[in-house]
Amino acid sequence: MAIDYSLYLITDRLLVGDKDFFDAITYALNGGVTLLQVREKNIDSKNFYNIALKLKQIAREFNVPLIVNDRLDIALAIDADGLHIGQNDLPIDVVRSILGKDKILGYSASNVEEALYGEKMGADYIGAGAVFATGSKLDAGDAIGLKGLKEIVEHVHIPVVGIGGISINNLSEIKAVGAEGISLISGILSQKDTYKAAKELIQQWKKKS
Amino acid sequence: MAIDYSLYLITDRLLVGDKDFFDAITYALNGGVTLLQVREKNIDSKNFYNIALKLKQIAREFNVPLIVNDRLDIALAIDADGLHIGQNDLPIDVVRSILGKDKILGYSASNVEEALYGEKMGADYIGAGAVFATGSKLDAGDAIGLKGLKEIVEHVHIPVVGIGGISINNLSEIKAVGAEGISLISGILSQKDTYKAAKELIQQWKKKS
Numbered sequence: 001m002a003i004d005y006s007l008y009l010i011t012d013r014l015l016v017g018d019k020d021f022f023d024a025i026t027y028a029l030n031g032g033v034t035l036l037q038v039r040e041k042n043i044d045s046k047n048f049y050n051i052a053l054k055l056k057q058i059a060r061e062f063n064v065p066l067i068v069n070d071r072l073d074i075a076l077a078i079d080a081d082g083l084h085i086g087q088n089d090l091p092i093d094v095v096r097s098i099l100g101k102d103k104i105l106g107y108s109a110s111n112v113e114e115a116l117y118g119e120k121m122g123a124d125y126i127g128a129g130a131v132f133a134t135g136s137k138l139d140a141g142d143a144i145g146l147k148g149l150k151e152i153v154e155h156v157h158i159p160v161v162g163i164g165g166i167s168i169n170n171l172s173e174i175k176a177v178g179a180e181g182i183s184l185i186s187g188i189l190s191q192k193d194t195y196k197a198a199k200e201l202i203q204q205w206k207k208k209s
Numbered sequence: 210m211a212i213d214y215s216l217y218l219i220t221d222r223l224l225v226g227d228k229d230f231f232d233a234i235t236y237a238l239n240g241g242v243t244l245l246q247v248r249e250k251n252i253d254s255k256n257f258y259n260i261a262l263k264l265k266q267i268a269r270e271f272n273v274p275l276i277v278n279d280r281l282d283i284a285l286a287i288d289a290d291g292l293h294i295g296q297n298d299l300p301i302d303v304v305r306s307i308l309g310k311d312k313i314l315g316y317s318a319s320n321v322e323e324a325l326y327g328e329k330m331g332a333d334y335i336g337a338g339a340v341f342a343t344g345s346k347l348d349a350g351d352a353i354g355l356k357g358l359k360e361i362v363e364h365v366h367i368p369v370v371g372i373g374g375i376s377i378n379n380l381s382e383i384k385a386v387g388a389e390g391i392s393l394i395s396g397i398l399s400q401k402d403t404y405k406a407a408k409e410l411i412q413q414w415k416k417k418s
């Protein structure tokens with residue numbers, strides 16, 4: 001599968017406010033989200049499984065791959081398109097061997113060393129950040145800035161997606177340093193109109209600069 | 210592997226008090242624990258993996274199987290001897306198909322219906338409870354009593370282990386209704402001397418009645 005990393009939506013059921021969680025995601029997919037990650041914390045396995053299964057069905061309608069965050073077992077159980085892991089998750093080499101080579105494997109990195117390690121251990125892409133300071137609960141320390149993102153892009157040979165504090169106002173800078181896409185949570189899910197938010201982001205991203 | 214369900218210790222790193230977690234478990238194994246389950250909540254995957262891996266090594270020294278609670282991915286990652294799931298975990302049929310038929314699969318049940326479902330879906334044993342009221346944070350509702358335990362034992366053909374509020378003072382009642390073993394957390398781990406606690410429990414359990 002050719003993966004389009006342009007607009008990568010990560011879920012958080014606690015950030016949709018009054019909106020219906022699945023509707024908010026469906027509208028965002030309709031608006032132009034190209035990749036979807038189900039990332040839910042403080043949730044029991046049964047609920048995570050049920051949410052992931054439903055999102056897989058929704059994502060499939062849009063021909064968008066569904067990636068599971070952290071939980072290799074959920075990814076296997078719903079036969080997700082991939083898994084995204086970070087520094088506090090299972091060891092990446094162990095994950096790759098269980099997940100198999102055909103699934104998408106993403107790896108969070110906040111510096112070149114982590115990114116190179118991820119690439120070496122079998123990651124298909126790097127989620128690099130937090131680029132800018134953010135309120136979302138990401139597994140990230142201090143912001144790495146455009147400089148940190150650029151360094152990661154320059155050192156690995158796999159796609160790099162920027163994450164953390166990205167908005168319509170700064171995404172051209174993310175693109176300018178060579179990232180293959182932008183990843184957002186609240187920048188889409190917390191917006192009143194998730195369709196519009198996604199549409200504006202993808203249009204801005206695809207603009208010739 | 211022939212499994213001895215007699216004295217089944219379930220972990221909780223938050224219940225060992227001032228004692229070293231791994232020492233407390235090692236002493237309990239030395240005292241006579243026959244089966245070990247690593248059950249840790251509110252923990253990231255990396256830490257759960259590291260704890261489970263270490264406990265697998267410790268359990269192996271005592272020839273005791275190590276079962277992982279809830280997290281199928283951790284069980285696969287450390288190649289555990291089995292997995293224990295409950296009503297709020299992944300669907301048991303999905304779990305069995307991913308785990309494979311050679312691994313031990315335990316299922317929590319608090320009534321006959323759940324126990325029969327677990328047996329039908331491939332469980333190797335049932336963890337039935339809570340038998341008595343307990344302070345430990347188990348995935349259990351109200352106590353089912355000896356009557357509830359007895360009903361489960363009488364309806365399934367796989368081993369049943371009693372759990373919840375079991376102590377040296379009531380374990381003979383658990384045995385009398387036909388359970389194959391007793392499962393404890395704080396009844397061992399919160400005791401000052403986990404070796405002595407386990408030893409007294411197993412001696413009492415093995416006593417001819």
Ligand code: NI
Pocket residue numbers: 112155
């Ligand atoms: Ni360099």
